[in-house]
Amino acid sequence: MTIAKLAKVSHTTVSRALNGSNLVKEETREKIRAIAKEIGYTPNISARGLVNRKTFLIGVFFSEMESGTSPSFLVDVLNQAREALPTGYIVSVDSIGNYKGNALPVGRYDGVVIISQAESDDVFIDQVRDQHIPMVVLNRQLSREDIVNYATDDYLGAQLLIQYAARMGHERIGILEGHPKFSSTKERWRGYVDSLNKAGLQFNDQWVKVGDYLPKSGYDKMKELLSGSAVPSCVFVTNDDMAVGAIRACEDLGFRVPDDISILGFDDTEYSKYLVPRLTTIKKPTHALVRKGIVALTNLLSAKNVTNRTETLRPSLVIRESVANVRNETN
């Protein structure tokens, strides 16, 4: 190797010097460092990976990258992951869909974090587990104990919202659902129905519409909802992206928000607090979730054991202005 020749030492010494081994004289180390810098030496990752069985690559996999996963959430995850990982690690992004069927190349990833939205991800999850690649699954609650899994309590989030609406006097509460296959959709739906029951409120078929978590569906479905014979006084739009479209639809049909109709969101996106009206929504502890996940993964990487193998984080209600207080009307 060039650098070894220049320094007149063996390449072993070079390796040691550059890796901070204490088996080199400080003087030698300095000389080697200088030369390395001089000629712009950087280690060959493949060679190093081959002997160490480490690639310093963490794969982040999303159920669906093109749609369904909101961009801000995706970027949030990526940023948190990069920050929380030990130095030297880099992060790749991919869609689970790309791997349906074929296994991940062995030794390609030191670890994997899966941002799962739907049960259909399970075949991929099983595959990765069978390959014994360190893995954490985030975002969606798995019903098993063999995998490190952190999720937000969507069920609770929905309940918080509906309870709040009920407290504000709403009795006719509709729902605009997200992507039908997503677990979050199912959990939010459960929270909605259960809370309605607990509050002794009526359930009405006409007030439930199915969207896909994208703004357009919020717009289209809200229009449908408002065109029905009976209109609810409040609609639980199950994410903020759809809420933007939904509010637009209200506007277009002459319904003022929240005076004529109240809107509940979910996610507390960056722009939610600037909408007209400012959105009452649910804030998910995304940062904490991802951070916990990465910490666990880091432990897994160094073969430490993870104590909290599974956990559900509590979201919180963010009250703003999109829900009207209609208690007086009913008194």
Added chain:
Amino acid sequence: MTIAKLAKVSHTTVSRALNGSNLVKEETREKIRAIAKEIGYTPNISARGLVNRKTFLIGVFFSEMESGTSPSFLVDVLNQAREALPTGYIVSVDSIGNYKGNALPVGRYDGVVIISQAESDDVFIDQVRDQHIPMVVLNRQLSREDIVNYATDDYLGAQLLIQYAARMGHERIGILEGHPKFSSTKERWRGYVDSLNKAGLQFNDQWVKVGDYLPKSGYDKMKELLSGSAVPSCVFVTNDDMAVGAIRACEDLGFRVPDDISILGFDDTEYSKYLVPRLTTIKKPTHALVRKGIVALTNLLSAKNVTNRTETLRPSLVIRESVANVRNETN
């Protein structure tokens, strides 16, 4: 190697069989394939990379991932990149900031795409070039010819906007700038000033505010702007994210958009068409930009030469409802 033993051939033959060499009997190949599948064999990427000098990893680097780069743009880039790349390649994400100073490990990336926002990225760009890693720089126009570089014409975009506002009769046009260090900020500013001049419109110091491309700054700065002694009739808010905040600020101070004040955006984000009012903005050909970039990079990877080494793509004006027609007033 296990698979070699099981098939009773040498590992050389296994390698050949799995890589589609025609130097193996079809029968042998089948047998090997079957066994490989059976035991779930996947090649070791590091070993392969070591001999082939390929890692099948493309690094995507952003100026700033945490702020400044809008999430939807970032995700768009990532998706386009993944789709346009030949199969087998995976994509990593990183922030240029992480590499200030130290060089990229040699052989870590087969190629690199840089989404550049600011001139300060040049040191990183130079470094990568010095390492002779195939690279394309997107988003920001470089003033050099030695690097493949595609960008959107921000200057033109700004002109389109201001010309439109002028056509609608606006004479007092303000601006809410983005992150001061970003090239896009400078280009949009140039377009603003030049168009004002061409239209013979007055320029007023009080009507220019500096934000950072995030919604909050849109809100804060617009409030400042509206609190001045003389208020413009139209404000060029230099991206849609800030426009959301800006519209909110107008609302809070009792200015109706567009009746009392008109707003121009930039980017045409997913939600722009659902805002109240729907935003008149600039649509950037992001898909085409990234796709061109990846195609060029792919050519670079296979040592083909790239014909269009540099190009500026034209954005287009999207007229919606955030600008009032005030021509009558001035007649």
Added chain:
DNA sequence: TTGAAAGCGCTAACAT
């Protein structure tokens, strides 16, 4: 059509 041997750049075990 197959195998044997060499070597990619690195780290680690074992001298010295």
Added chain:
DNA sequence: ATGTTAGCGCTTTCAA
């Protein structure tokens, strides 16, 4: 404190 040697898993000559 440093060098020698071997070997990680793969592809690629070179022989057979």
